[in-house]
Amino acid sequence: MQAAISVIIGQVRLIWPRMLLWGLAFAILSQAVMLLALIARFGALPNYVTFYHWIGNVAWIITSTPSWSDIPPIIADEWLIEIGRMNYDYGTGISEWSLNVMPSRLMLLFGLGALIGLSADLVRRESCSIPARRGATLATGAAAMLVAMTNATMSWVVCCATPTWVVGLSMMGLGVSTSLALERLGPVFSYLGFALLIATILGLAHRKSARQSPYKETTHA
Secondary structure (H helix, E strand, O other), X not given: OHHHHHHHHHHHHHHHHHHHHHXXXXXXXHHHHHHHHHHHHHOOOOOEEEEXXXXXXXXXXXXXXXXXXXXXHHHXXXXXXXXXXXXXXXXXXXXXXXXXXXXXXXXXXXXXXXXXXHHHHHHXXXXXXXXXXXXXXXXXXXXXXXXXXXXXXXXXXXXXXXXEOHHHHHXXXXXXXXXXXXXXXXXXXXXXXXXXXXXXXXXXXXXXHHHOOHHXXXXXX
């Protein structure tokens, strides 16, 4: 394990600029994909964009929340941008659907993208059999899907108009009541995704450290 961690640290030092690019690209691309999915599903372009004073809201939460343990989860749900479709057939209007950009989710998706970049680089440098490389690639893709899916921030008036990952399930045809019942499992699936990705990275690093082992080189000699 120590050798694998050493390999990972060394690899991060070599490719950290690419990992940053992977993180930025993944965070931005995930927002674009969610917005395109909403547009395609409802067949209409968004007609409003709202920018929130995120820094000011966070400062107000910190100063006005009596319990420090309540501050992080409240800040995590603060919005930065809201892009959606407003229906003005009912008085002042009601938001039918929207994409809610949250800095906390952007940071999480950035970290996910950086880990995907590290895993991709280790797979590219892996000289093992093709099935093993395909397995690592499949595990990385599955982990990315689990984390990205459960950190979606789309809202739909049918699903109580709150940004949640199960909106995507409802949009794909799953019953609303069933989707909402699965909502509390989101963190579990997200943790599983990160665990799978980290396990894949450790496995690839372990294989690389084994190939670089002086004992193995002596044995082959």
